[in-house]
Amino acid sequence: MGSKSVVDMIEASSGAHFSGFHMDGSLGARSNGQPTTSASDGIYNQPFVIGVAGGAASGKTTVCDMIIQQLHDQRVVLVNQDSFYFNLTEEELKRVHEYNFDHPDAFDNDQLLSAMEKLRQGKAVDIPKYDFKSYKSDVFPARRVNPSDVIILEGILIFHDPRIRELMNMKIFVDTDADVRLARRIRRDTGEKGRDIATVLDQYSKFVKPAFDDFILPTKKYADIIIPRGGDNHVAIDLIVQHIRTKLGQHDLCKIYPNLYVIQSTFQIRGMHTLIRDSQTTKHDFVFYADRLIRLVVEHGLGHLPFTEKQVITPTGSVYTGVDFCKRLCGVSVVRSGESMENALRACCKGIKIGKILIHREGDNGQNQLIYEKLPKDIADRHVLLLDPILGTGNSAVQAISLLIRKGVPEANIIFLNLISAPQGVHVVCKKFPRIKIVTSEIETGLNEDFRVIPGMGEFGDRYFGTDDDDEPPVAATAAAKNGS
């Protein structure tokens, strides 16, 4: 993404549908019911692609397996360059010992690129399974590979073709001593591949070693990380996994707007989102899990307040150097759904003042009007936590933030807390108020033609306060029944 301008990135992030969306917050009419911004056609949710290169038997597969194991709660797929070996012709098969499997031309890079492109577009692909005994990739059924958060591409010459290199977000070179590689190769090829030692040594001296020197070693310079000793290097693997986790936790919008904070996803958080987004979830469960998520967002938001250093004496008589909370605070909820966040804020900040803003949505054009406000008189001297669980078009947020600014609150003193944010709303708010902070728990796919957030969770206020028209779902669908209690 490096050299692209913000505008380029915004346009790319909204994909082909960007023209329906205007930066003044209004949205062009659409009639096909499709999202105005979709996850699949923008830069969102692009998989993190890791390339792992190195000499044969250097430990590439071992390193990949360790990374996959440590990333156990992420969807990861491994694609091997071996799967893209060209099938040998009858003539080549007859003289297989003269065939150079370590030369860049031995691989069908076009097929590899096309498979990678599909995976990056979120489509499943069938990847051939190469048979080292028959030298063919059509002996076994192909392996169906589903799109994932992380794609690991592994192979001796994976950095050789610049088109493949460009796909990678992280490049790793496994650097293992040549003698070790040869020893492992002899053991592997005589064991797994059923070859005799003379053939293995002959192939090594004729092709493997020269190709390593001529084609593989020169690609080491492209690596971001070089791992000496391969799978034995636990420190390197831990650092790599940590980096991948950080990158995965960062939504691409966060790279455009540094004041947008998406709390790092975990299975717990995704589980809570799954429950509150499920239309069959009972009101009781909706409130319970929404409250848990709100509490997380509030705690995260409070972490962005300024602090002063403070020393205290512990009961052991020791000095503990800590920090003092920011005292000049106030919450402001956007009525009505924002009121659902007040309890969590009160639970975290004893005695906090909370103001209210009521904004009326006018018809279906995505425009809103400020109806009512009740704010602390000294609000201009306070840091404001603005509460609204959903950031959709951004129009309500713009109304609310504009009012706070008119009341004298510095833009940089406003932290907007919500549970879900649509990219359109993020663009609108962050463009207009680049100094405010937004803290959210998930970024949505987009808005539908009615300007509702999708996938979303429906009318938050109605579901939280129990004023939706729908009857309670059948008992069998309730969490209580699911848990057998």
Ligand SMILES: Nc1ncnc2c1ncn2[C@@H]1O[C@H](COP(=O)(O)OP(=O)(O)O)[C@@H](O)[C@H]1O
């Ligand atoms: N750190 C290690 N210690 C001992 N054996 C290893 C180590 N790393 C890999 N091996 C063994 O060496 C062989 C080649 O390793 P592998 O990870 O398949 O390498 P590559 O994928 O680079 O060809 C395998 O039989 C593997 O079990």
Ligand SMILES: Nc1ccn([C@@H]2O[C@H](COP(=O)(O)O)[C@@H](O)[C@H]2O)c(=O)n1
């Ligand atoms: N039919 C084949 C195809 C490839 N090789 C050797 O495999 C090595 C690459 O695999 P790694 O798992 O070690 O990366 C490479 O050195 C080829 O010579 C083979 O022997 N036979």
Ligand SMILES: [Mg+2]
């Ligand atoms: Mg391997």
